[in-house]
């Protein structure tokens with residue numbers, strides 16, 4: 001009998017609902033065609049538009065329902081003109097990260113041959129790596145806590161053993177899973193600045209300890225500045241990279257740039273018991289309602305969700321469907337025919353999503 005999974009859905013703001021609807025349709029079709037798994041979706045209110053009407057950005061009932069779901073799908077939340085009274089942006093996605101302790105921010109960077117990208121990929125090479133950004137501490141620990149006087153501003157970085165151990169364990173396990181699926185080289189690189197900061201020497205030390213539990217994988221280190229250079233000069237060398245929150249924030253946008261833009265950059269924020277899957281981009285209010293939004297980053301995030309659920313619950317058909325969904329997106333991007341304006345095409349959101357559905361049906 002098919003195993004049922006509950007998916008909490010946050011449609012969000014701006015282009016959020018436009019890219020979420022076709023993604024849920026695609027997931028529903030995949031589940032309907034499978035004997036191994038089924039999906040039920042519950043759409044939950046949250047976000048800036050919801051806050052503007054109700055004064056609540058993430059209602060307690062939505063948070064509770066998300067906590068009970070097997071996985072959380074989120075499009076994008078926040079609008080430039082809707083702010084809390086203190087002037088900060090509405091970002092319930094950050095609240096979800098903190099509440100559910102989603103320490104591993106997973107940002108895959110893949111470029112299919114033929115795909116529109118600023119990178120020229122030499123024959124015989126493939127760009128397929130995953131950047132893991134620690135997402136609950138690091139320099140972001142200081143968010144809202146820094147001190148500023150007329151002469152001095154200070155922010156403090158925090159690295160803890162507990163979170164670092166979980167983070168590195170996750171990174172090595174991911175590299176092992178990727179290798180098992182014939183996707184990776186079995187290499188994990190710790191990206192830090194251990195030559196300057198004691199906190200990063202501590203970070204690296206814990207990485208080396210956890211590496212001993214994975215003798216089948218190759219573990220190495222790189223300084224963050226050199227990593228930025230190599231991500232442009234020889235990105236095909238990387239497999240799984242793991243780093244601190246702020247470094248990861250910056251390098252993941254570099255990764256999205258290598259892929260040709262935010263419209264193709266998926267992500268997942270994963271903890272021990274919960275996970276949120278969402279595109280790297282924001283709510284793009286400048287193009288909302290114009291049918292110009294690229295749904296691919298959202299669809300690729302849904303593919304990551306299927307792969308994660310499949311691996312976690314040992315349902316091979318689900319992992320395979322996730323990989324198939326990603327393959328369909330990559331083929332369409334490589335053909336360069338049905339693509340949205342951000343990648344140089346003229347197709348609408350609906351036409352691109354339709355192309356993905358059609359590719360899956362064949």
Ligand code: ATP
Nearest residue numbers: 078262263281282283284285286287292293294342
């Ligand atoms: P946030 O701070 O919430 O991440 P942001 O201000 O960095 O958001 P985005 O909302 O991601 O910005 O938009 C940045 C630019 O990228 C905008 O011009 C937007 O139209 C474009 N963009 C973002 N996502 C998409 C998409 N899926 N399809 C097409 N264009 C997009």
